[in-house]
Amino acid sequence: MSRFIPNRAEHFEKMFRAIGVEGISDLLQSIPLKYQLKEDLDLPDPVSELELQREFEGYAGRNTGADKICFLGAGAYDHFIPAAVDHVLLRSEFYTAYTPYQAEVSQGTLQAVFEYQSMIARLTGMEAANASMYDGASAAAEACLMAMRVTRKQRILIAGSLNPRWADVVRTYLKRDDFEINEIPFLEDGTLDLSIAAKLIEGGTAAILVQYPSYFGLIEDLQPIADLIHEHKGLLIVAADPVALPLLRSPGDAGADIVVGEGQSMGIPMSYGGPYIGFMAARKKLARKMPGRIIGRTSDRADQVGYVLTLQTREQHIRREKATSNICSNQALMALANTVYLSLMGESGFREVSNQCFQKSHYLHQKLLEIPGVSSVFTDTPFFREFAVSFPVSSLEIHDGLMEEGILAGLPIVELGEGVMLITVTEKRTKEEMDLYVKSVSEICRGGGR
Amino acid sequence: MKTIFEMSSPGRIGSSLPILDVPASASIPANLSRNGEVGLPEVTEGQVMRHFVNLSTMNYHVDKGMYPLGSCTMKYNPKHFENLARLPGLSGIHPLVPEDMAAGTLSIMYKLEEFFCEITGFEGASLQPAAGAQGEFCGLMLIKSYLESIGEKHRNEVLMPDSAHGTNPATSTLADCVIIGVKSNEFGEVDPDDLREKAGPNTAAFMLTNPNTLGLFESRIEELTSIVHEAGGLNYMDGANMNALLGVARPGDMGFDVCHLNLHKTFATPHGGGGPGAGPVACTAELAQFFPDPVVIQNEDGSYSLSKKQNSFGRLLAFYGNTGVLYKAFAYIRTLGAAGLREVTENALINANYLKARLEEYFDIPFNNGPCMHEFVLSGDRQAEKGVKTLDMAKRLLDYGFHAPTVYFPLIVHEAMMIEPTETEGLEDLDAFAEAMISISKEVEEKPYLVTDAPVNTPVLRLNEVQAVKELCIVEPPDEEEQ
Amino acid sequence: MSNIPEGLRYTDSHEWVKDLGNGEYMMGLTYYAQDQMGEIVMVEFPGLEELSTGDTIGSLEAVKTAEDFYAPFDGKIIRVNVDLEDEPALINEDPYEKGWLVVIATDDPSGFSNLKSAAAYSEFIGE
Known part of the structure; x- marks a missing residue:
């Protein structure tokens, strides 16, 4: 019996008696016999902690790119990650907790994520933020779906200077016959060709999705893009690099309606692509249209300040097929990493x-x-x-x-x-x-x- | 507790960087420059640690005690695996390095795909989905792509029982499908006659959690999956409850075409307070040809590469997947081996049935016609008659030092409490939890106010959720930052 | 015990409908339904005008539940209760008067007369 399982023969005897069965086969009776495996799975023999350590060191050694x-x-x-970030992440209280469904015993996670939302809102120049998405690319895709819900229009224009992997994810999430995605080409200087955008936008466009800085690192003035899409009653979605935002005009200031981005740069190791974290921020009036979990401040029966999951009727467990997204688990621990990192850097x-x-x-x-x-x-x-x-x-x-x-x-x-x-x-x-x-x-x- | 913003004082720093070693000669044009400060806190490293450690003490967590959240499989998370995933060679590698320079990671991923195929009885696995819900989306996209490839693109109906997780209908909508509900019968299982009636020429998929959300194995599974296949649809298994099947039975053998696994449930990777998880998908060879980009392949010389399937339906994440989570699941399977995985399921079943036996005198248990699998669902109906709701009992459990079960789910049980102890709880822990539940059931009879006033032994009392929605405050207002 | 006024008609989805004369009908949520939902914190009218029976007219949100409300018969929305946008809890406080949702106009009175009577609705909700 593995080191993770506490019960032994003496316990089983007592437990089977209490259940009123002879043994484990009685508990499996509802599985048709023909589907019950007769032999062990074909997996390599188990190893001890020490052997596994050596095995993993071998794998790590073969990653010569590291x-x-x-x-x-x-x-x-x-990017540099201060040591204190991981010390917080390795607190059992944070990493072995579940989604904060029981708010009274989850104030640690809830307040930390509230602070995360606040930092994201401040960085992006927006009034609202959610508790995280899987990564920047899927956050961008969810933002497009959100813009389509809000505007009831079914076309998205994506910048040709968007990270091509992100563009693939957006196309995958929006792969429906009634949705249309068009690409705005970029000019010789790498900025978007707004004269073509002005033509593509005609006839009902939900949003323009632009990366800031672009995939090629270019800093483009968002204002004219915002003006163009707003003139046509659509939304501007900005996929922003958070590390650039302390220096750059905030997307909110420049007219963005939804801001998404990848938070890996803020205290999360590269780890061959994940786990990372997508952030999403929006104008306050769009807060109720956001996907994902949102933490809100409230008070308890004794009037103490506390935090809860809020606006839950947007979510899959309540609204089911009418939910704003199917997202359930998010990247909460990575949100904590971002929060600790930004607190340390200040x-x-x-x-x-x-x-x-x-x-x-x-x-x-x-x-x-x-x-x-x-x-x-x-x-x-x-x-x-x-x-x-x-x-x-x-x-x-x-x-x-x-x-x-x-x-x-x-x-x-x-x-x-x-x-x-x-x-x-x-x-x-x-x-x-x-x-x-x-x-x-x-x-x-x-x-x-x- | 004060927020980190309230601890801020100008000039404090919590980290330091080397001094800039190149000339600071570049500047950003004024029209592209930020106006004003961001509003990040200014605190020392010590203050940061104290703040987050103090916050952490307000959390309940698996390392503190039993966490019997049904369908969430809150088992112990082995400490060693955290160290392994943090080895610099694994955590420090950029996702776009040439493949031969990530050979260690790719060989883990390739083997992990094989492990999942063996565990589920399928022929291919994609490790990309970041969580169960994204796994579901991946599964439905595979099904849709396959149907389109055989000229059946019009099929857009997804059948699912009324006991389905909320993600199932939400995912179906995301995948542009229509949801058709299927009734449960008097045994709490899918009613085959209703399924037969609803399956038809527009059926794309049947989504089923097995064991279902009542903790019951669908004993007529062969009939159910055959009905769907005969109607030309495919069968999707929501693998949320896979902890009941490890080494015991395999979805691939029962007529399912695709399933997802929740590594943060079944394979002991930590939940992290809500994520990150990982939701790999395993499926038949017919569906695997549409896997999201990229997949890991083994070359003839034994080396590994990333590759894009010719018929791939697209991409779900910017990079390969939640690799840091996948390392830990790999470590778990290597640590347990085949016999160890089977013991996981056997112990999960024994623990759940023991707890059910201890509680059945005190609570109503609908659909209680024999043993359950790894979890069971109580109804608080009997207690509700005394004016005490399931929510009250859940809160009272917090006072007893336990986390509450999943409540008000599945929707087909009134005042539901869904309890999943997992295999990592010992008999003493189960008994302590049972005593707490029994004690609460007596309080309902004798001193119900103790239950309706609960919790009282927690860092905060019951929170006002109506206020949270009505006076929406989801970010620290900016004007409070200056003190 | 629910408050189910006589003289109104009722739907299976817990709306009440009142004949205002001139082919205009006011609609709202029943006392029973608002009581089941708890405090309503949000009302949304997406702005439909022409209605077919069963169309979703809008949605109501409490803290842990959300319910849509539906067209009881074919017709056209001519007024919505804009007070609810600021004070959705009017539906809880006064479901049959200040908490009304919309007014629908129709030429065909049969849709209205086919709805449930107070007695039938009372039986429907098991009281």
């Missing part, structure tokens, strides 16, 4: 993270452009933390060459050209690492070329 100098981004980012610290990403990415960008033959893909458009450059050799050659220096160079984007690479610089990257990057690129470009 200890490289990471200039890879495109939706997942290598107003000035988070701004400094943002500023260092901005300054360092510009340093590397500048240095790379000094190499003959290297050019910027989207000249003159401001960018944040990531940028696309075109090398005079293939981006795969750069990628493989830098790997020899232990550098993950970035993400080759062959759609934009054979030599194009999307490069990310977080606050963790040092001048030394960036200089090594530049030196290696110069050598490759000098040695190879086309």
Whole structure:
């Protein structure tokens, strides 16, 4: 019997007597005999804690990408995480609790998530936020569905500069014959072609979904996009990078109606893609239309302040087929990670993270452009933390060459050209690492070329 | 308790970064710059720890005591697995590294897919869905894609019993299907005659939780799944209750075509106060060809790659899935092995039946015609006649130091209390819980005010949910940030 | 014991309907239904005009329940109770007067006369 099961033969004897059965086979009687397995499942033999530790260390060792100098981004980012974040996450009180259905014994989770919602609302410049979605991409998809419910229109325009993985998720969630998704192409400078958008928007559009900064790191003025969609009685959905928001005009300020985003950058390890967290914020008047759980403040019978799950009639367990979404479990522990991270970094610290990403990415960008033959893909458009450059050799050659220096160079984007690479610089990257990057690129470009 | 915002004082910091080592020469154009501060708190690391540790002490949790939430399978979460998922080689890897540089993770995922196929009796598994509800969506999308591929695109009806979890109808709506309810019979099982009547040329799928939400195995399962197949539809098993079947029976053998698993229930990954979970889907080979992008494949040389199925219906998350959760489920299966998994189910069944036997004298148990599986449903009808509702008894249990069962679900039982002890509770714990329930049933008779006033031994008293909706306050108002 | 005024007609989905004359009918939620739901905190009228029997006219939300209300017969909505947007609890406080939901106009009086009488509704809810 495993170390997780406390009962032994003496207990079973007493329990079977109380139940009034002879043994376990009597408890399985409702399963037709033909479906009862006669043999054990074909699984590898069990291992002890020590053996499993060794086995996992073996797997971890084969992940050779984990200890490289990471200039890879495109939706997942290598940011610094203060140690205190994990100390809070490892409190049994938080991670072994369920969804806070019994509010009186869940005030810890409830207040923490209320604080999370508050921080998300402040970052995005909105008045309402929910308790989390699965990830940024699914949050964007849910935001599109929400906009369609609110406006009763069935067309979404998505920016061509949206992360292509996110666009795939949006298309999957909206895969219905009566829904229409159109893409707004981007101009040579990477900003959206609003003259085409103005044509696509005609005849009833629920929302425009734009990424801020874009997939290519570009910072685009949201105001004209907001004006365009509002003129046509639709909503502006902004997929925002939270790390950029301490520096950038908030989406709320620029006219967004719904703001979603990926919260992995705020205290969550990259962990090969998950668990991450999607955030969703909205105008107050749209709060009741949001999917997912929402925590609200109230008081108890003795007039003490307390927190509860609120606006539950939107949710699947009450509204069933008419719910605003099917989401049930969300990413609550990741919301806690975001909250602890933002508390630790604080107003000035988070701004400094943002500023260092901005300054360092510009340093590397500048240095790379000094190499003959290297050019910027989207000249003159401001960018944040990531940028696309075109090398005079293939981006795969750069990628493989830098790997020899232990550098993950970035993400080759062959759609934009054979030599194009999307490069990310977080606050963790040092001048030394960036200089090594530049030196290696110069050598490759000098040695190879086309 | 004070909020973190109320603890803020200008100039305090909780973390530090290296000094910027490049010139700060870039600037953001004024029209794109933020106006004013964000409004994040300014606190020290010590204050942060004290705040969140104090908050944590107001939570009930599995490491504190029994958590008999029916259909939620709140079992013990092994500590070692938390460490494993945090190994730097596993937690520190970017999802877009070249595949050979993530060989360790990919080999875990490939093996985990195989484990789930073996456990469910299916031929393919996708680990992408982030939670059970997304697994359901994935399952219905697989079914719809398959039906379309055989020229049956018009099928848009999803049949489900009236005892279904709320996610089932909500997911069906998301997948653009129409919900058709199927009645339960006097045994609390799906009525095959009603199913036969409702299955037809528009049936896309039949969604069934098995064992069902009353904790009963659908004993006529062969008949049910055959009815749907004969009508040209497919069978979806909601795997929320898979803790009752590990190593004992497999959905793939019973005529189901696809199921999801809740790793945060059955496979001991922690619930995290509401997530993250993981809701992998296992299915037949016919459906697996439509899996979401990406899946892990093994190459001829034994290495692993990510690949997109040619007929994939799309993508559910930006990246591979809730990998950090999947590591822990893998560790669980490696720790228990086949015999250990079967013991999980056997002990879950014994514990539930023992608890039912201890309580049946004191509470009504509808549909009590024999043993239950891993959970059972009481009705508080008898107590409601005395003016004490199930909600009151649930709150009173908190005073006794237990978490409450799932209440008011399934909808087909009045004043329902759905109790799932799980296999990780010992006889002493079960007895203590039974004593508490029995004691409450006596309080209902003798001193009902103790129950209707409950809870009184909790960090806060009963909270006003009407006020929460009417005076909606879901974020800290910004004007309170400056003190 | 529920309050089920004579003279009104009732639906299976717990709406009452009152003949205002001139082919106009006022509709609201019965005392019984509001009592079952608890305090109503939100009323929504999506703005339908032309109605067919059984169409969803709007929805009512309490804290843990939400119910739609339906067209009792074919017709056209000519007024909605806008006071409910600010004070949805009027439905609880005064379900048959201040808590009315909508007024429907129709040329065909048979829809109204086919609804349940007070006695039949009383029996329907088991009282």
